[in-house]
Amino acid sequence: MLEGGNEESTPAWRALLSPVHDDGFHMNSISVYGFNFAQAKEGAFASLERSLEAIGCRQARYLTFRFRKPLNACMEQSLYLSQVTKNKAYGLSYITVMGNQVPPSHLVYNYLLDIQKENSLEVLSKFFSSEFTEAFELISEQASIIEKIKGAFDKLAVLMNTKASLIKPIFLAICAKNQSLGDWIMQNRLISLDVSLIKKEQIGFLGDIISSNKDTQFDKVTKVKDFLLAQIKQSLSPEQHLLIARYLKLFNSKLRELALFRQEGEPQALAFEAADLNNVIGMMATATGKPLFNALTEFALVLLAPPRPFVNATIGVDEYVTKLLSVEDPGKQVQNLLFCSIMAAAEETAMQHILKLNKVEWVVSQLKQLNQAELFHYS
Numbered sequence: 001m002l003e004g005g006n007e008e009s010t011p012a013w014r015a016l017l018s019p020v021h022d023d024g025f026h027m028n029s030i031s032v033y034g035f036n037f038a039q040a041k042e043g044a045f046a047s048l049e050r051s052l053e054a055i056g057c058r059q060a061r062y063l064t065f066r067f068r069k070p071l072n073a074c075m076e077q078s079l080y081l082s083q084v085t086k087n088k089a090y091g092l093s094y095i096t097v098m099g100n101q102v103p104p105s106h107l108v109y110n111y112l113l114d115i116q117k118e119n120s121l122e123v124l125s126k127f128f129s130s131e132f133t134e135a136f137e138l139i140s141e142q143a144s145i146i147e148k149i150k151g152a153f154d155k156l157a158v159l160m161n162t163k164a165s166l167i168k169p170i171f172l173a174i175c176a177k178n179q180s181l182g183d184w185i186m187q188n189r190l191i192s193l194d195v196s197l198i199k200k201e202q203i204g205f206l207g208d209i210i211s212s213n214k215d216t217q218f219d220k221v222t223k224v225k226d227f228l229l230a231q232i233k234q235s236l237s238p239e240q241h242l243l244i245a246r247y248l249k250l251f252n253s254k255l256r257e258l259a260l261f262r263q264e265g266e267p268q269a270l271a272f273e274a275a276d277l278n279n280v281i282g283m284m285a286t287a288t289g290k291p292l293f294n295a296l297t298e299f300a301l302v303l304l305a306p307p308r309p310f311v312n313a314t315i316g317v318d319e320y321v322t323k324l325l326s327v328e329d330p331g332k333q334v335q336n337l338l339f340c341s342i343m344a345a346a347e348e349t350a351m352q353h354i355l356k357l358n359k360v361e362w363v364v365s366q367l368k369q370l371n372q373a374e375l376f377h378y379s
Contacts (some may be wrong), residue, residue, distance in 0.1 A: 002035060004060030013058055030093060063097065131256050140177035149174065150184060157189065160201050165317065168208060176212040179219075185209060186220060191247075195239045203246045210254050218268065219220050224251045228299070230275045232283050241288045248295035253301055259307035269313040270306050277303055277320070305347045317349045322374050 005012030017033035025032050027235055037058050067090070074080045149171075156167055177184035190206040192198050210220040228247055236244065262268075276346045287293040304312055304320060321343060324336040 001066045003064040003066065004058060004062065006059060006061050008062045011062075012060075012065065030328060060101075061348060065095065070163045140174050140181070140246065146174075146178060146181050149181065150224050151339070153185065157202075158207065164201065164205075171205075172208055172212045175209050179213070179216045181218065182209050182212070182216070183223070186223060191244050193231060193236070193240045195237075195243060198243055200246065203243075203250055205249050207254060210250075210258065214258070214261055217254070217261075221251060221254050221258060221273075224254075225270070227271070229272060229279070232276075232279050238288045241292050245289070245292040245295045247294075252295070252298050255302060255310070257309055259310060262309050265309045267309050267311045269311050272301060272303055272314055277315070281324075281336065284339070297339065301343065301347070304343070305349070317343070317347060 002015045002017055003011035003013070015035045015037070017035050019034040020034045023030045046160060069090075072080075153171075156170075160167055171185065175185065176183060186206060187208060190198070190202050190209070206224075210217055210224070224247060228244070231240075277300060280296055280303070284293055284296050287296060305314075305317055306312055321340055324340050327336050
């Protein structure tokens with residue numbers, strides 16, 4: 001019996017296979033069974049239209065063949081009796097199915113393609129491991145190959161969520177040896193506020209590219225910083241605020257990571273304008289959620305008092321704290337006071353300067369006078 005349907009567990013139709021006479025197979029003691037679905041059973045006097053309608057259509061993604069042991073019988077005195085009591089061996093020579101391939105049956109084809117892609121990615125991922133350093137160093141120097149990789153990036157990036165362990169080593173190995181490719185991927189595919197394209201996985205991949213080569217890490221961190229300073233000036237949606245928070249957290253962690261690696265290196269300035277720092281602190285007033293407020297605060301602290309060997313060559317801590325405390329605009333006073341208090345707790349220079357200005361009691365008194373609803377926004 002043959003069962004078939006679009007679901008494996010629930011067959012939609014059944015058909016009993018009947019013997020088919022074939023002398024060629026019969027000569028080799030092979031029995032043939034089959035079923036012809038294209039046959040009319042409306043009788044000899046049925047119209048042609050009704051006969052064609054009766055043929056129907058049997059669709060199937062799954063086919064199940066069921067066999068039962070044939071019943072053999074003979075008389076007691078038959079010479080065949082000894083054969084009946086023995087176990088019989090039955091073998092299946094082949095199965096053939098003829099029909100039309102419909103779109104739903106492409107699932108098997110697509111599944112095989114997925115298997116081939118995964119096997120190919122596994123081979124490439126192993127090839128770009130540390131065992132073949134010299135090989136991908138040569139590849140990273142070939143301009144024509146780099147251009148092809150750029151063209152294929154979007155197709156491979158689709159698998160970033162499901163095959164990240166196979167995709168990342170390929171790009172990271174080449175980006176570590178070819179700075180221009182890493183910069184291209186960052187600026188054209190990974191640094192954006194398009195919420196439909198950038199997800200958590202892409203930002204994580206951006207961090208991996210930044211850390212792939214310590215010699216170029218500062219340049220890549222600088223690109224993220226410049227992007228952030230440019231976007232903070234804009235009016236952003238709540239969804240974009242979430243992305244900005246993730247990029248800020250990435251910048252803060254990667255700069256501190258690089259600072260630990262270069263503790264004894266030459267001083268290196270973080271380029272920014274005083275107006276950029278004002279924009280960062282100003283955005284705290286519109287920050288949606290505590291993660292963004294915390295990320296903005298840390299970002300401002302990193303710019304104003306970066307970890308060694310990085311330096312702030314734009315404005316001194318004492319000078320900037322003085323400017324913040326001298327602002328009388330009520331709309332800016334809340335975030336200025338809060339940032340000064342955080343700055344004093346995080347940076348000894350800021351605390352000493354506030355003590356020198358005899359502003360400690362004034363700052364505390366001003367914070368006490370603030371509207372509780374305003375403070376709740378930052379809590």
